[in-house]
Amino acid sequence: MLLRAPDVEKPSNPRAQLAITYRFDRFVLDVPKRVLYIEGEAKPLSEKVFRVLLVLLEAEGGVVGKEHFFEKVWPSESASEQNLTQHICMLRNILRNGGRERSLILSVPGRGYRFGAIVERKVGLIMKAACERCNASLEPSGAAFICSYECTFCANCSEAMSRRCPNCGGELAPRPRRMAAEA
Ligand SMILES: [Zn+2]
Numbered sequence: 001m002l003l004r005a006p007d008v009e010k011p012s013n014p015r016a017q018l019a020i021t022y023r024f025d026r027f028v029l030d031v032p033k034r035v036l037y038i039e040g041e042a043k044p045l046s047e048k049v050f051r052v053l054l055v056l057l058e059a060e061g062g063v064v065g066k067e068h069f070f071e072k073v074w075p076s077e078s079a080s081e082q083n084l085t086q087h088i089c090m091l092r093n094i095l096r097n098g099g100r101e102r103s104l105i106l107s108v109p110g111r112g113y114r115f116g117a118i119v120e121r122k123v124g125l126i127m128k129a130a131c132e133r134c135n136a137s138l139e140p141s142g143a144a145f146i147c148s149y150e151c152t153f154c155a156n157c158s159e160a161m162s163r164r165c166p167n168c169g170g171e172l173a174p175r176p177r178r179m180a181a182e183a
């Protein structure tokens with residue numbers, strides 16, 4: 001669940017404020033860096049593959065028509081359906097997890113494609129209310145640890161994972177605390 005804090009504090013990590021990231025399944029997509037993290041391992045994407053993925057994510061689960069792909073991914077070139085099919089195929093291979101059956105990219109016959117996983121979109125610093133590993137509740141004024149993509153963990157889990165985020169591989173740092181009104 002995404003809850004935007006009403007008063008956004010200055011984040012300790014300036015990159016977190018600018019980051020536009022998508023998280024789905026076991027992946028984190030860093031849009032400004034054009035890097036896909038697969039369980040913490042960075043996988044740079046080619047320009048076109050990156051754009052195909054972004055178009056699908058931006059559609060928020062809706063069907064993306066072929067014309068829309070041509071417009072967004074190949075704006076100044078003429079692309080054929082074969083180009084599109086090929087790039088969808090490349091992306092499916094990247095997203096395929098150890099021979100799992102279900103693809104994250106679903107074909108919609110005669111129309112196009114849509115993304116078939118729950119996607120979390122992040123812009124700016126959001127204070128999460130629970131640890132992503134053990135689900136312990138986290139108070140805005142209490143101790144919590146975050147990576148630069150705001151994956152959030154309690155102190156115990158953070159220590160147990162040696163302060164490494166399991167999603168992006170980044171370092172977990174103490175989250176800036178938000179004090180209660182009377183404090
Ligand atoms: Zn925890």
Ligand SMILES: [Zn+2]
Pocket residue numbers: 147148149150151165166167168169170
């Ligand atoms: Zn992370």
